[in-house]
Amino acid sequence: MKPTINNIYFPTLTAVQEAATTLKNVAAVTPLQQNFNLSNTYKANILLKREDLQQVRSYKIRGAYNKINSLSREELENGIVCASAGNHAQGVALACRKKESYGTIYMPAPTPKQKVEQVRMFGGDFVTIKLVGDTFDDAYNEARKESDKEGKVFIHPFDDEKVIEGQGTVGLEIIEQSNDTVDYVFVPVGGGGLVSGLSSVFKHLSPSTKVIGVEPSGAPSMKLAIESSENLKLDKIDKFVDGAAVQQVGALTHKICIENLYDMVTVPEGKVCQTILEMYNKEAIVVEPAGALTVSALDFFKEELAGKNVVCVVSGSNNDITRTAEIKERALLYNGLKHYFIIRFPQRAGALKEFVMNVLGEKDDITFFEYSKKTTRENGPAVVGIELEKSDDLAPLIQRMKDLNFFGEYLNDKPNLFEFLV
Template sequence: MSQTYLKRILTSHVYDVARETALEIAPGLSARTRCTVLLKREDSQPVFSFKLRGAYNKMAGLGRAELKRGVIAASAGNHAQGVALAAARLDCKAVIVMPVTTPEVKIDAVRNFGGEHVEIVLVGESYSDAKAHADKLAAARKLVFVHPFDDPDVIAGQGTIGMEILRQHPGPIEAIFAAIGGGGLISGIAAYVKAVRPEIRVIGVQAADSDAMAQSIAAGRRVRLKDVGLFCDGTAVKQVGKETFRLCRELVDEIVLVDTDAVCAAIKDVFEDTRSILEPAGALAVAGMKAWAAANQVRGKTLVAVACGANMNFDRLRFVAERAEVGEAREAVFAVSIPEQRGSFRLFCDALEGHNITEFNYRMAGAEKAHLFVGVQVTGHRDRSAIARNLRAQGFATLDLSQDELAKQHLRHMIGGRSAAEGNELLYRFEFPERPGALLRFLSVMNPEWNISLFHYRNEGADFGRILVGIQVPDGDMRQFRAFLAKLGYPYCDESANPAYHLFLRNGDTAS
């Protein structure tokens, strides 16, 4: 199979618009991993991502009549920009169908790359809605659909990245890491690498909350996810392609899953080495490479990570900076209960053994004790565990919240908010689409008899917002409440039993 793709890749038409990107050493990452880390800088393409390669290769292979009729694509991100630029270079018409929720900055980017060659159609609230409408338009107007990943020509275009890596570094390579969304990027790279140098490991990286390929390979069939995480929006695919699944199942050696904090840390790592800022999906390969090297205790090897995109909204950097320290294991977050008596705070500080405090929130919980929410600089996971042991040895009840999404995202901004009238309160985290009317939809679907007892939201400059909501629901309404969640359709997580919530925001202390 890889031999068939080898010919496609070698004869791909990508360099009319795409450039051969640099393969450069990352000195900081190399020192930290004790390996030679090379970054394949696809973030430096004209559209700031690798997507241009596959889109152009597909479109350049069309006949004159097909180009005259035009092409169509459904995308809200990097693929749309690649199709737009390819259309301008090939002098053909391109219809780009995007959800109405698409940020204006991305719409403007597509318009700027495509100019008069692009027609933008805004339909629906999700990629699925846009794709369904694009299929109808393609049939009605006889347009060629340019798939973002599940097309042999698109896969072959992305495969030129693998060809460049092996040409630029003919020496030993232990592993090449690439992000997986629908699977087009890693399928192309793996097809070339396994045909030419099969000893090199090809390792995919997915966000833990968008792992459609990993689940599909484990199940032996394509799995469709009900929900996907939105932080790594460039790889937030509910179902991988038929062809990409076939290729990944045969050629990809393994898949590594990483969380949001690890991605934020990887964005910071790349910035420190290159002064460039990757988008979350663009940093997945780096995050996965770090996790894989640590887990396998790899030393002295050459590792390649594909930095596949840099279309980052500036406003998201606030969130990335906040979470990068935890992702690097350089900050730990604790909830600590101390007695309300003289000397307690001094004992608490002594237990930290000189570590710098990065955040400190204090709330008296009554006449006998107080609760602290504290961030501490650490040197790694062992250091974090040692601090927790020291605190407990002093008799302080301690919760390590370093992996607690509720605490890191919301509670650190809300410490001290308690209500005496919180009966029947349920606590849920939601991901709302960032668009007018999202909150109104929430309120209109919710039973008006239920009271909102808590609400916290922070704009992070993303396509979605993270909201924490307390809702007072009578015990007899739980069936109706579950129906409300299903009808609303927003991703959610029940945090009602979270111990940090009981420590800081709820009366009737249940945590020890």
């Protein structure tokens, strides 16, 4: 019998405890660390659950191994298949190696080489990687085809009972490691496997704890599904927070989250980028975008958290170093420090010097400049990116541009043009 309430599956405490036993010597019991900077900022006891310190640098090994370990010898011998753009693939690869079962892992063709190599390293000769399509959905559809055609077990990244129960062991560890009652737990949400398992554990062992799910603003699939009570599929999402950007959450996880969560919030991608930079600069902690979601959400609950015991699950650290420039750019844009304009330069000598000397503020910096001289026009347009010291400097800057007849157009609020720059 499956554990159900009103025909809805919920992980039992026993099932999660059995998963914890299964995961001994496979998944690390990651530390629950107090963070002094965050605690001082929010006047609360802020603890970080460091799932970024797993061998595969995310919590995904928990659910993947718990699922694969539950398969029969016949199923293992027939092979397994999964689809993933990163962390789930690494968890499945390591689980295949440990169980000596052959797996085929489908990944989108644009997946960064570093992530592909990590999957190959963890899986060794036990995995075959197939790069197909442009998106996760393309890879998912191909994986499903192979699963159906070959009769191989498909290891779902989140909407599976054994996967949910494996991820729930994060909640068990938090309760075991906490010296006091946990008042709040912030959990990143993509498809919902982690938050479903964790919140179910807290329902059993610490029902007063408020579990808050956190999604990126560009992919609010769980928030919309809860608000509408219907598991809608989003037509379009921002894939930047790739570990938590899904078009549709799980059927199982959706129903669990409706019952279990205290709140479901979204965080702008730019704020996530700011958190990534702050955690690296202040704490020497490397987090991927999904891993920074929970810390990013604290600002929205600042008054509510004062004096409380708060846990943020830092879900992973598989951050591609080639994204650093984009992360910095998005953070500056979010904080109102980076702005793009079309500037109309008079076609005469000294115009650029006049712009630099009389328009730019003393600490303003040109970070992007693209200009094509048109000799048949009085004014030559240039696309100019400017970084400010303070966001309040924007209005005076625009006014000086207008007063001296340089202003052409502000581009930050024109997405169809802006996407070519960022």
